[in-house]
Amino acid sequence: MSSVPPIRREVLVDAGPETAFDVFTAGIGRWWPIAGHSVHGADGTVAFTGGQLVERSAAGQRCVWGTVTRWEPPAAVAFTWYPGRTPEQSSHVEVTFAATGPQTLVTLIHSGWEVYADPAAMRAEYDQGWPAVLGQYRDHAGRPDEEEGGKHTWVALLHRPGPAAPLDGSVFDDPRFAEHVAFLDRMREAGYLVAAGPMMDAAGEGMTILRLPGTGQLARATMLATEDDVSVAQGFFSVTVRPWQVMMQAWPG
DSSP: OOOOOOEEEEEEESSOHHHHHHHHHTTHHHHOOTTTSSSSOTTOEEEEETTEEEEEOTTOOEEEEEEEEEEETTTEEEEEEOTTSOGGGOEEEEEEEEEETTEEEEEEEEEOGGGSSSHHHHHHHHHHHHHHHHHHHHHHHTSTTOOGGGOEEEEEEEEEEOTTSOSSSOGGGSTTHHHHHHHHHHHHHTTOEEEEEEOTTSTTOEEEEEEEESSSOHHHHHHIIIIIOHHHHTTSEEEEEEEEOOOOOOOOO
């Protein structure tokens, strides 16, 4: 058993525990610095989905970073940790959220270094990496609804029945519609989904609004809409991807 101690890092965020937990989990795709802290590099996504923490590359490659071992919103989340490795080479990460007045103290503990060939060296590497990651999280958790200077790409996805859609009956009753729902769930978990639903005046048609972090992400949004959505890739739906410039927003007060 390794004698290398766990890493313990704390950040104080300007939000309550519910928001802090939600930003860390459901919103992880919005703040995680994926360009420098991932397996496949920039332009990918990361999300908690199906009890796992999963990275998807721009080309659609899937890499599991870990499996959730504790899920107690808004108090704690924990998961095994093996990005780019096998589950047998898992360390362990636990994150807790404790109210401190109007703020939340977020504590991350990374342990289990004995699985690595050089535990001390691996701990030293993560000891440098976690502060940058948690700094990104802290900054975003304090302003989860801000537009960060408008640095987002907004798109409208207009869906209609494709060549493989049923000629009779509703597309919403077809078992293949589940693939579209799964796509929307992935977009929600990545923090991209703004709204989605059917058009009330056109049978089988619908619209989805996505907001991707960063400017110039139309090609990325198009790839997600046409390739990551299996219902579109297999012709059940067809989709038109429209860039959208948001000039005004009204948030509930």
